Amino acid sequence: MAIQIAGLAPLLQVFDMPSSISFYRDLLGFSVTETDREAGDDVDWALLRFNGVELMLNTAYEKTFRPAAPDPKRMAQREDFTLYFGCPDVDAAYTHLRAKGLEIAPPVITHYGFKALGVKDPDGFNLVFHWPAR
Numbered sequence: 001m002a003i004q005i006a007g008l009a010p011l012l013q014v015f016d017m018p019s020s021i022s023f024y025r026d027l028l029g030f031s032v033t034e035t036d037r038e039a040g041d042d043v044d045w046a047l048l049r050f051n052g053v054e055l056m057l058n059t060a061y062e063k064t065f066r067p068a069a070p071d072p073k074r075m076a077q078r079e080d081f082t083l084y085f086g087c088p089d090v091d092a093a094y095t096h097l098r099a100k101g102l103e104i105a106p107p108v109i110t111h112y113g114f115k116a117l118g119v120k121d122p123d124g125f126n127l128v129f130h131w132p133a134r
Contacts, residue, residue: 010083014058019122044058055083070123081126083127086130090115094106114131116130
């Protein structure tokens with residue numbers, strides 16, 4: 001019998017949880033469905049959902065060991081990681097994010113035939129909203 005998989009929830013290690021939750025919830029539209037504490041955004045772990053897509057956020061440092069600023073080496077490693085989100089209306093996503101104050105370049109048509117909009121989250125993770133160009 002083959003393994004059955006019913007979903008995927010990548011775990012991102014974040015520097016500042018309230019900033020990350022605000023980005024994913026308030027800008028992108030995710031809902032915070034579970035956390036390791038009862039209330040508020042200053043938690044160590046959160047599960048977010050949006051239209052069946054799940055994403056987990058975890059603090060990269062315990063509060064007592066958190067440096068004053070993110071580690072540049074750790075941030076540089078984020079360049080090798082990208083989350084691709086299926087987004088049927090990339091232009092609407094661009095308009096929405098610009099209206100929310102995010103400074104981003106317009107969507108492009110990729111060499112593989114998708115319209116794609118690239119965004120970086122507060123921790124430097126690459127996010128791409130894309131859909132086949134028609």
